[in-house]
Amino acid sequence: MATTFQEQVWNKLQEIPQGKVTTYREVARAIGSPKAMRAVGSACAANPRLIAVPCHRVIRSDGGIGEYAGGKQAKIDLLTTEGIAISEANRVEHLSSYLYRFR
DNA sequence: TCATTGGCTATCA
DNA sequence: CTGATAGCCAATG
Numbered sequence: 001m002a003t004t005f006q007e008q009v010w011n012k013l014q015e016i017p018q019g020k021v022t023t024y025r026e027v028a029r030a031i032g033s034p035k036a037m038r039a040v041g042s043a044c045a046a047n048p049r050l051i052a053v054p055c056h057r058v059i060r061s062d063g064g065i066g067e068y069a070g071g072k073q074a075k076i077d078l079l080t081t082e083g084i085a086i087s088e089a090n091r092v093e094h095l096s097s098y099l100y101r102f103r
Numbered sequence: 104t105c106a107t108t109g110g111c112t113a114t115c116a
Numbered sequence: 117c118t119g120a121t122a123g124c125c126a127a128t129g
Contacts, residue, residue, distance in 0.1 A: 005125065024112055028124085039124040041111040046126080060112065067111035075111085 002048070005031070009043040010053045012102060019083045020100035021092065023061040030102035037061070045069055057082075057100075065090045 008031045016022055024037040033039070044055035050070050056078040060066045065086070068075035076086050085093040092098065 001126095003126075028112090033124065035113085035122080036124045038110065038112045038122095039126085042109085042125060043111095045111055055111070058111075062113080065111090069111070072111085 005039065006043045006046065009040050010047060013044070013053045013055060013058060015102065016054055016057045016100050019098070021057045021059050021079065021084060021095075021098050022100045022102070023059055024066075025061040026099075026102055027058060041066070059092055059095075063091045063095050065092070 009027060012027050012030050013022075024040045025034070027040045028034055028037040031040075040058075044053065044058060047053045047055060047069075056068060056070075056075045058066075065072055065075055065079075072090065076090065079092070080086055084098055087093055
Protein backbone atom coordinates (compact mmCIF):
# COMPACT_ATOMS: atom_id res chain seq x y z
CA MET A 1 0.00 0.00 0.00
CA ALA A 2 1.39 3.34 -1.02
CA THR A 3 1.52 6.04 1.61
CA THR A 4 2.20 9.75 1.13
CA PHE A 5 5.71 9.40 2.43
CA GLN A 6 6.43 6.60 -0.02
CA GLU A 7 5.05 8.52 -2.96
CA GLN A 8 7.20 11.51 -2.07
CA VAL A 9 10.29 9.34 -1.98
CA TRP A 10 9.52 7.65 -5.30
CA ASN A 11 8.71 11.00 -6.87
CA LYS A 12 12.09 12.36 -5.85
CA LEU A 13 13.93 9.32 -7.08
CA GLN A 14 12.38 9.70 -10.51
CA GLU A 15 13.89 13.18 -10.68
CA ILE A 16 17.39 11.76 -10.68
CA PRO A 17 18.84 12.02 -14.17
CA GLN A 18 20.48 8.99 -15.67
CA GLY A 19 24.17 8.85 -14.92
CA LYS A 20 23.76 10.56 -11.57
CA VAL A 21 23.18 9.30 -8.05
CA THR A 22 21.91 10.66 -4.77
CA THR A 23 22.08 9.63 -1.15
CA TYR A 24 19.42 8.50 1.29
CA ARG A 25 20.28 11.56 3.31
CA GLU A 26 19.59 13.95 0.44
CA VAL A 27 16.28 12.29 -0.31
CA ALA A 28 15.29 12.49 3.33
CA ARG A 29 16.19 16.15 3.40
CA ALA A 30 14.30 16.80 0.15
CA ILE A 31 11.06 15.47 1.58
CA GLY A 32 11.41 17.51 4.75
CA SER A 33 12.76 14.97 7.20
CA PRO A 34 16.58 15.12 7.28
CA LYS A 35 16.70 12.36 9.84
CA ALA A 36 14.45 9.95 7.96
CA MET A 37 17.14 8.42 5.77
CA ARG A 38 16.39 5.04 7.22
CA ALA A 39 12.73 5.40 6.45
CA VAL A 40 13.69 6.34 2.90
CA GLY A 41 15.49 3.06 2.55
CA SER A 42 12.45 1.20 3.81
CA ALA A 43 10.33 3.15 1.36
CA CYS A 44 12.43 2.08 -1.61
CA ALA A 45 12.37 -1.51 -0.44
CA ALA A 46 8.59 -1.40 -0.58
CA ASN A 47 8.23 0.06 -4.07
CA PRO A 48 5.43 -1.50 -6.18
CA ARG A 49 7.75 -2.58 -8.96
CA LEU A 50 11.50 -2.81 -8.79
CA ILE A 51 11.72 -0.99 -12.14
CA ALA A 52 9.10 1.62 -11.26
CA VAL A 53 11.61 3.64 -9.28
CA PRO A 54 15.34 4.05 -9.93
CA CYS A 55 16.27 3.08 -6.40
CA HIS A 56 19.55 1.81 -7.76
CA ARG A 57 20.62 5.44 -8.11
CA VAL A 58 20.38 5.95 -4.37
CA ILE A 59 23.48 5.15 -2.36
CA ARG A 60 24.69 5.75 1.16
CA SER A 61 26.04 9.14 2.08
CA ASP A 62 29.44 7.65 2.90
CA GLY A 63 29.83 6.52 -0.72
CA GLY A 64 28.90 2.91 -0.06
CA ILE A 65 26.41 1.09 -2.26
CA GLY A 66 24.27 -0.23 0.56
CA GLU A 67 21.63 -2.85 0.00
CA TYR A 68 19.26 -3.41 -2.90
CA ALA A 69 15.98 -5.29 -3.30
CA GLY A 70 17.30 -6.99 -6.43
CA GLY A 71 20.68 -7.71 -4.90
CA LYS A 72 23.51 -5.26 -4.42
CA GLN A 73 25.40 -6.92 -7.23
CA ALA A 74 22.61 -5.96 -9.63
CA LYS A 75 22.70 -2.42 -8.24
CA ILE A 76 26.40 -2.18 -8.92
CA ASP A 77 25.89 -3.50 -12.43
CA LEU A 78 23.15 -0.99 -13.16
CA LEU A 79 25.21 1.93 -11.89
CA THR A 80 28.19 0.79 -13.90
CA THR A 81 26.01 0.60 -16.99
CA GLU A 82 24.86 4.16 -16.39
CA GLY A 83 28.42 5.39 -16.23
CA ILE A 84 29.11 5.34 -12.50
CA ALA A 85 32.51 3.99 -11.51
CA ILE A 86 32.39 1.53 -8.62
CA SER A 87 35.53 0.42 -6.82
CA GLU A 88 36.09 -3.13 -5.67
CA ALA A 89 35.06 -2.18 -2.16
CA ASN A 90 31.55 -1.37 -3.37
CA ARG A 91 32.27 2.33 -3.14
CA VAL A 92 31.34 5.02 -5.64
CA GLU A 93 34.32 6.86 -7.04
CA HIS A 94 34.18 10.63 -7.55
CA LEU A 95 30.87 10.77 -5.73
CA SER A 96 30.92 14.57 -5.78
CA SER A 97 30.85 14.50 -9.58
CA TYR A 98 27.89 12.14 -9.83
CA LEU A 99 25.93 13.36 -6.83
CA TYR A 100 22.57 14.84 -7.72
CA ARG A 101 21.24 17.46 -5.32
CA PHE A 102 17.51 18.09 -4.96
CA ARG A 103 16.24 21.61 -4.92
C1' DT B 104 -4.40 3.75 20.36
C1' DC B 105 -0.07 2.13 22.13
C1' DA B 106 4.01 -0.89 22.32
C1' DT B 107 7.33 -3.50 19.82
C1' DT B 108 10.16 -4.85 15.91
C1' DG B 109 12.83 -4.22 11.89
C1' DG B 110 14.90 -1.83 7.84
C1' DC B 111 18.41 -0.49 0.77
C1' DT B 112 21.08 4.52 7.24
C1' DA B 113 23.92 8.23 9.97
C1' DT B 114 26.89 9.51 13.45
C1' DC B 115 29.81 9.02 17.37
C1' DA B 116 32.88 6.48 20.85
C1' DC C 117 36.69 -1.63 11.99
C1' DT C 118 33.07 -2.86 15.50
C1' DG C 119 29.35 -1.60 18.67
C1' DA C 120 25.96 1.43 20.36
C1' DT C 121 22.72 4.96 19.80
C1' DA C 122 19.62 8.01 17.33
C1' DG C 123 15.59 9.08 14.63
C1' DC C 124 11.65 7.98 11.04
C1' DC C 125 8.15 5.08 8.86
C1' DA C 126 5.46 0.80 8.21
C1' DA C 127 3.72 -3.64 9.79
C1' DT C 128 2.05 -6.47 13.51
C1' DG C 129 -0.22 -7.66 17.87
